[in-house]
Each structure stands twice: as structure tokens, then as C-alpha cells.
Amino acid sequence: MxxxxxxxxxxxxxxxxxxxxxxxxxxxxxxxxxxxxxxxxxxxxxxxxxxxxxxxxxxxxxxxxxxxxxxxxxxxxxxxxxxxxxxxxxxxxxxxxxxxxxxxxxxxxxxxxxxxxxxxxxxxxxxxxxxxxxxxxxxxxxxxxxxxxxxxxxxxxxxxxxxxxxxxxxxxxxxxxxxxxxxxxxxxxxxxxxxxxxxxxxxxxxxxxxxxxxxxxxxxxxxxxxxxxxxxxxxxxxxxxxxxxxxxxxxxxxxxxxxxxxxxxxxxxxxxxxxxxxxxxxxxxxxxxxxxxxxxxxxxMFGYGQKQKQIIEENELELSKHNSSVDQDLSILTSGISQIRQSELIINREKSQTDDNPFVSVLQNKKRGQIMCKMIAGLQIDQYSKYNSLEVEIINQKSDNIYEERKIYKFNNDQIITTMPYNLCQDFVSLVEDFPQIKVVSYTPIIFHAIMNREKEKLNIYESLDINNNFEKITNASKNEGGKSGQFFFYSQDNQLIIKTVTQQELKIILTMLKNYFQYILSNPNTLIAKIYGVYTFEQENQKNINIIVMRNIAQTSNTFRIYDLKGSSYDREVAKKDTNLQKVVLKDLDFLNIEKYLYISQEDASLIAENAIKDSNFFKSQGLIDYSLIVFKILNEQNPDLIPKKKANIFMCDDVRYRYHIGIIDYLQEYNVQKQFEKYTKKIIKLNQNLDTSSQDPKIYANRFQQFIRRITKIE
CATH class of the missing domain: 1.20.1070.10 (Rhodopsin 7-helix transmembrane proteins)
Known part of the structure; x- marks a missing residue:
């Protein structure tokens, strides 16, 4: 055929x-x-x-x-x-x-x-x-x-x-x-x-x-x-x-x-x-x-962008002229007006950079800035009675158990726009079509306010979360890469506070252990644990619920020389290579032993760190928690002695007068669950080593290993 x-x-x-x-x-x-x-x-x-x-x-x-x-x-x-x-x-x-x-x-x-x-x-x-x-x-x-x-x-x-x-x-x-x-x-x-x-x-x-x-x-x-x-x-x-x-x-x-x-x-x-x-x-x-x-x-790529480049350069030149004029204005105008001018320049500069990214990235950036403005507004409403004059719906969910109480705030975007100082968040918050309602759930506010009140002499949350001062950080929020877990971190402009997102599982852990946590914090004023000052959930239409915690920033400065994250483990705990810039990475246990070897501080401070770190890890062991780290910030001291902070619970002066340590315990909201057990045994199988010292361990083993490492670096045997 x-x-x-x-x-x-x-x-x-x-x-x-x-x-x-x-x-x-x-x-x-x-x-x-x-x-x-x-x-x-x-x-x-x-x-x-x-x-x-x-x-x-x-x-x-x-x-x-x-x-x-x-x-x-x-x-x-x-x-x-x-x-x-x-x-x-x-x-x-x-x-x-x-x-x-x-x-x-x-x-x-x-x-x-x-x-x-x-x-x-x-x-x-x-x-x-x-x-x-x-x-x-x-x-x-x-x-x-x-x-x-x-x-x-x-x-x-x-x-x-x-x-x-x-x-x-x-x-x-x-x-x-x-x-x-x-x-x-x-x-x-x-x-x-x-x-x-x-x-x-x-x-x-x-x-x-x-x-x-x-x-x-x-x-x-x-x-x-x-x-x-x-x-x-x-x-x-x-x-x-x-x-x-x-x-x-x-x-x-x-x-x-x-x-x-x-x-x-x-x-x-x-x-x-x-x-x-x-x-x-x-x-x-x-x-x-x-x-x-x-x-x-x-x-x-093919040479048709020269005209656009010339326009951008002209805009940047004009922007630099505006910047210099603002410097002159600062000495003449009131602080409120100067903040408006500064915010306008930040917005203009940020707009001029949007063409360098895909539109979805630009939109994501604006969405994040919008959420940050709403969050800070919600936190200020929760913290200060001065905002009670706003027409904010407040629902108090009382309970016989104080640790189960909730306070719920409901407000919308236009309330933020019309009431927050200088309307700095207007460009972020206003949308094309509507102003959806925002719901903020504050968990056990009485407990966390009590924790904050114990540190009111060294903490001013209103200043730390002031929108005017934080505005440039909000505009740059999209550059935040977060930690290994991918959670979002926002550092307040004065470096005193951290706003960190947490998973639903981590939120559950906080609320479950809250009573024991609160009692432990109150009875141990010298604890190295980075204290939590508030736990919140933000809900909004067309947006996934966001759980956050507000906590103490151990570093408290941007003048950091080196950062060490220490768990006491040896497997996969080395970052530094020959060409590594040690000031731009978070170093780990083996790096510390190779570079520092010990904490070079007084015997009194070493004993204090060892005593409290061991006590804190025993508390975490009792709660079934692992993965916590001793975070060590090696800080360059300011040349002006008056600017060097006085000794506090987490600040220790080095033997070398050029440096000081800021030390605390972070990342303590991880249970030893099935996922962590699977992670441990998978790594052992891959490496064909039954004795592999993985980070993930049973809480008792984790705490003992952590304590041994603390004794080693403080020379307290």
C-alpha cells in the first residue's frame, strides 16, 4: 500500500x-x-x-x-x-x-x-x-x-x-x-x-x-x-x-x-x-x-539602553543635589519637617531603583514595607495608651488562666495614614482599590508587659519602634535575607529590638511553655536568654497570617567585628575559608576554636557566663528544646570612652581593650520532634558514621554537649 x-x-x-x-x-x-x-x-x-x-x-x-x-x-x-x-x-x-x-x-x-x-x-x-x-x-x-x-x-x-x-x-x-x-x-x-x-x-x-x-x-x-x-x-x-x-x-x-x-x-x-x-x-x-x-x-545588552542610562545619571545627580540641600535644611527646619524631606528623598531614591528589578520583586518589596508599617502601628497601639484615642476596636479575651488571655485590635489602613506621624507610611499602605481591615492578636499582653517593665531603664520601645526613625529601614526591608530557616528579621533603627517572624509550630511552643518561661526569666535576672517582649499574629484579607515575636537584640550595635553562632557541635560547623571575609559571615563552632579558642574575659565574667549558660540550657532541656545557640558578638569599642556601654547582663569587656563581647542565647524555639530525628539519622546514613556529631540531638544530649563547650571556651573545667 x-x-x-x-x-x-x-x-x-x-x-x-x-x-x-x-x-x-x-x-x-x-x-x-x-x-x-x-x-x-x-x-x-x-x-x-x-x-x-x-x-x-x-x-x-x-x-x-x-x-x-x-x-x-x-x-x-x-x-x-x-x-x-x-x-x-x-x-x-x-x-x-x-x-x-x-x-x-x-x-x-x-x-x-x-x-x-x-x-x-x-x-x-x-x-x-x-x-x-x-x-x-x-x-x-x-x-x-x-x-x-x-x-x-x-x-x-x-x-x-x-x-x-x-x-x-x-x-x-x-x-x-x-x-x-x-x-x-x-x-x-x-x-x-x-x-x-x-x-x-x-x-x-x-x-x-x-x-x-x-x-x-x-x-x-x-x-x-x-x-x-x-x-x-x-x-x-x-x-x-x-x-x-x-x-x-x-x-x-x-x-x-x-x-x-x-x-x-x-x-x-x-x-x-x-x-x-x-x-x-x-x-x-x-x-x-x-x-x-x-x-x-x-x-x-544590545546597546539600546544608553539613553536610559543617561537619564538615570541625570536623576542621580539631581538626587545628590537634593541630598546636599537637605543637609542644609536640617540646621534650619524643625525635626518634623526635615523628616518629611528625608522620607521624600528615600522614596524618590527607592523609586529610581525599581527598574533594576522585575516588577514582581518591586511589588513584593512594597508589600513587605506595607506590612512593616502596619506591624509597627499595631505594636505601638498595643504598647501605648496615647493611641487609644484612635477609633480602634479592642477586644479583650479574658480567661481564668492569665497565660491564655488575648487582646485583639482591629483597625484599617486609612487610620494608619491619617494618624501616624508625618504620613510616612502613606506610600506603602495606600492601595489602588480598598482599605482592608487589619487584625492584631496580642498574646498574654500582661505577661510580656511585665517582662518589659523589668528592663524599662535600658529599653524604650516607643523610640525603638518610631516609624519616622525606622522609615529607611522599612524601605530596605526587601533586602533582608533572614536566617537559615528563612524567617524574616527586622532590626529597629537603634538596634535594641528585633521583630522576627515565627512559624505556627514555634508560636505553639512559646504559648505552651510561657508560664515556665516567665517564671524562669523572673527568677534569673542574669539569664543569657534573649528575652521575648511580645508575641503577635497579624491577620489581613488576601494575606497569609503572620506570627511575630518582638525580642531583645543581643548585638545592640552595628559596629560588629565578628559574629559566632555556637551550638557545641562539630559536624558542618565551619564556615571560614582562605578567602572568607570574616566580618561578613556568621562563624561557627570550629571557626571559633580555630580563630579565638577562648573568650578572653575576666575570670569573674567567665564564671558568670558559664553558670548562666548552663542554667539556661538545663531549662531548655526541661522544656524539650534543642537547636539553641550561644551567640557571641565581638564588638569594636568606640574610640570615645563615654560611648562604650556600661557593663550589663550580656555585655563583657575583653582583655584586649579594643573589643567587648555581647553574648546571649538565641533560636530556642525548636522541639526535638520527628523531623529533627529524621534529620539526625539521615545525616548519619549519608556520612556512613553512626557517631556523627550532628547538631540535632536529644534534648539531654544536646544540653550536655552545649555545657561542655561552654566550659571549654570559658576555661571553667
Missing amino acids: NSTHISHQLCSLIFKNTASKTTIQDLYLNQILVNNVSIWFYLIGCSISLILDTFLFVVFLYKNQLRQSPGDIFLGSFVFEIIMAIQWYIIAVSSYEDKPLANNSLECQFTAALTLISHLGQYFYILAFFYFLTRQVKTSFKAKNNIQWLIHLGVIILTLITCVIVFSLNLTGKNVDGKCSIVTSLLADYVITLGYTLTILIYISIGGYSIYYIKKNIPNQYKERAQKFLKFSIIYFLTYLILIFAAQLVELLASLSCTYQWNMNLNAMYDTAAFFDIMILILLPIIRVNDPYTKRILLK
Whole structure:
């Protein structure tokens, strides 16, 4: 039999054969070629696509800025589109040379696998793009919000799982349109119809919600730039939706027409589907490079950004003139007016830098600044009666157990804007559409106020959390990378307080041990434990609840020479290398032993540190807690002796008069749970060492090891 193209007569011959006559059915399928029009669509379109996608793939690999999320998602899309173009090219060339692929042959199954992998990978990456946008803004208060590797892993896993399901159902092979993909059959028609419907609905749900959410959360001052990004996102969303829907619909109708002998022009329908396939391959990469940030970087790469650079330099020159004028104004104007001018300059400088980041990063930054303003407003309302004049709804949840009491504050954005000094947070807090209500839950406020009152001589929370003084830190909040856990840290402008996010599990631990914690703190005034001054949950519509603690900053200065995080463990507790800048990293146990060896302080101070650190670790042991660290800040003393702080509970003068130590115990909200046990044994298995001294240990073992290390570095044996 000679090779031919699909027709209703051929469809009838194919589907008249039953499973017992699969050899005859294969004989017909093996002769089918892709239509001539489709061949040229694929040959020309795939050539253009391969050149375009390969070029962009290389450029994105070369330029790090282009891989800044969501650029890495675009890069993944290019890979699958290259695979898609290759498989279409293989099919088109085989038909052009009059060598149709045989059904169930290795070549056909390989091509079918490429078809599935490329289409699914492209689809999941486009979904990942819209999911990424929403998640980045929704979880903007996570210090480490990098989920890139999870997104790529998720796309690969979902693609492979779907491929395995399709192959296990024997739905792949030679199709009646001459291509090797999902076969035309009664079962396949039902599966394809259901699959197409689900993919379209999922895409509309995720993509549509993402665009709606981004639009709703755009700050006023970025409205112009936001319109460009929204326009790009909507075009990207609609282009893929229309083309994939059209291609799938036409192919499905053609498949059903062949199966059920409907009176339709099969060749024209398959040619139309091929046209839509090629349009997807060509248009999507072009649309991606029109992302405002991506386009700007590409233009700079190829020399079209000189004019923009000149404009930026002129703006920076103008900004420097403003800065010098502000210095003069400070000596003339009142402090209130000068703070307004300073805030305006900070905002202008921050606006001038937004073009250097993808819009989603800019929006994430603004969202974080917005949340910080609301948090500080909520903390001040909780701490000071001067804000009781505001129309804030206060709910006192009394309890027979004082440790279970709650105080709830409810207020909205416009109350912050109209009442906070100088309206510094207005640019952060005001949104395009509405002013959602903010709910602040203050846990056991009486207890934490009692802890603060014991330190009121060395602590002024109102000054520490003053919005005016903290405004520049709020604008730079997005630069915070947090700790190893990815939790967010905010240091007050005077370095006295830390606002730190905690997980739901850590919140539960605090509230569970609160009675014992409070009694221990009261009975041990010289404890090294970094004290918690407040525990809160912030709730707002369209935003994940945020749990925070306000605690004492052990460092209390930015004049840090070195930082050591000491747990007493030896495994994976060395950071310093030959080229390491020791002032820019947090050093660990082995680093301390190699560099410092001991705490060079008086015998009296050494005894005090050892005594209290041992007592504190015994308390944590009784609460089943691990992972706590002795944090040691080696501070450069100020040249002016009057500026050197007097000796306090956590400040110890070094034998070398140039330095002093600020010492405390931090990170003590971790139970020895199943996860930590799994972590310990996994590391031992990986290293094939049963005696491996991992950080994670039973609370008793952890405390004993910690105490031995403390005795060693204080020379108290």
C-alpha cells in the first residue's frame, strides 16, 4: 500500500478493525503522512522557533539578570519549546521524504514521548509563572522566599507522572493525522476530552486569579509601571489560552469526526491545528521578551539602553543635589519637617531603583514595607495608651488562666495614614482599590508587659519602634535575607529590638511553655536568654497570617567585628575559608576554636557566663528544646570612652581593650520532634558514621554537649 493522507474512507477502514485485527489497522496507520500544508507549517515554523528559542536560551544563560525570577521560568519554557520544535520537525521531515513513521515503532514512541513531554512541560511552566507571581506577593514577608528549585522540580515531576499515566493506558502511537502522539480511539477520545477540559479550567483559574490578585495589590506610586506589566501578563495569558484552546478544539473535533464519521474536512482541520501549534511556538517567546524587565535588560545588552542610562545619571545627580540641600535644611527646619524631606528623598531614591528589578520583586518589596508599617502601628497601639484615642476596636479575651488571655485590635489602613506621624507610611499602605481591615492578636499582653517593665531603664520601645526613625529601614526591608530557616528579621533603627517572624509550630511552643518561661526569666535576672517582649499574629484579607515575636537584640550595635553562632557541635560547623571575609559571615563552632579558642574575659565574667549558660540550657532541656545557640558578638569599642556601654547582663569587656563581647542565647524555639530525628539519622546514613556529631540531638544530649563547650571556651573545667 502506498503512503497517503487521512480521509474519511481511511478512517472507516481503520476503525472497522477490531483488536483482533490490529495488524491490518497498523498497516493502514503506517501509510499515513502529515498533510502537505501542515508539513510546510511545521518546517518553516519550527525553523523559526528553533532559532528564536535557542537564541533566547543562550542569552538567558549568559545574562544572570535575565534569570532573576520569573526569568528562570521563561528559561525552562524555552527548553520545552525547543523539544517541541524538534519533535514537530522530525514528523514533518519524515512525511516530506515520504517515509511515514510506523505505528508502535521505536521512532514513533520516541516522538510521542517528546510530544507529551514538550506540551506538558510548556503548559506546567506557564502555570508556574502565574502561580509564582501570586505566591511571591502573598508570602512577601518570608525573608527567603526563593522557591525556584521547587517550581522546576514540580514541573518535571508533574510532566513525568502525566507521561507515565498516558503510556500506562496505551494511549500513545501513530495517529490518523500522521503524527505520533495520543492515538485516536474511543477510549482516547474520552480521555482527551476530559483532559483538555481540565487543563483549560485549571489554566483559567490560576492565570485569571493571578492577574486579578496582582492588579488588586498594586501601590498607587507604581501604577504606571504596573499597567505595562499587567498588559504583558494579560497578553501572555490570553495568547496561550486562545491558541491552545483553538488547537485542542480543532484536533478534538477532527479526531471525533474520524472516529464517528462526521462530515467534516479532516485535512483542513488538521492543517488549522498545525497552524495554531506553530503560532504557540513562535508567539510565546516573542511575548516573553516583551516582559518590561526582560525587554529593558535585552535592550541594554544590545546597546539600546544608553539613553536610559543617561537619564538615570541625570536623576542621580539631581538626587545628590537634593541630598546636599537637605543637609542644609536640617540646621534650619524643625525635626518634623526635615523628616518629611528625608522620607521624600528615600522614596524618590527607592523609586529610581525599581527598574533594576522585575516588577514582581518591586511589588513584593512594597508589600513587605506595607506590612512593616502596619506591624509597627499595631505594636505601638498595643504598647501605648496615647493611641487609644484612635477609633480602634479592642477586644479583650479574658480567661481564668492569665497565660491564655488575648487582646485583639482591629483597625484599617486609612487610620494608619491619617494618624501616624508625618504620613510616612502613606506610600506603602495606600492601595489602588480598598482599605482592608487589619487584625492584631496580642498574646498574654500582661505577661510580656511585665517582662518589659523589668528592663524599662535600658529599653524604650516607643523610640525603638518610631516609624519616622525606622522609615529607611522599612524601605530596605526587601533586602533582608533572614536566617537559615528563612524567617524574616527586622532590626529597629537603634538596634535594641528585633521583630522576627515565627512559624505556627514555634508560636505553639512559646504559648505552651510561657508560664515556665516567665517564671524562669523572673527568677534569673542574669539569664543569657534573649528575652521575648511580645508575641503577635497579624491577620489581613488576601494575606497569609503572620506570627511575630518582638525580642531583645543581643548585638545592640552595628559596629560588629565578628559574629559566632555556637551550638557545641562539630559536624558542618565551619564556615571560614582562605578567602572568607570574616566580618561578613556568621562563624561557627570550629571557626571559633580555630580563630579565638577562648573568650578572653575576666575570670569573674567567665564564671558568670558559664553558670548562666548552663542554667539556661538545663531549662531548655526541661522544656524539650534543642537547636539553641550561644551567640557571641565581638564588638569594636568606640574610640570615645563615654560611648562604650556600661557593663550589663550580656555585655563583657575583653582583655584586649579594643573589643567587648555581647553574648546571649538565641533560636530556642525548636522541639526535638520527628523531623529533627529524621534529620539526625539521615545525616548519619549519608556520612556512613553512626557517631556523627550532628547538631540535632536529644534534648539531654544536646544540653550536655552545649555545657561542655561552654566550659571549654570559658576555661571553667
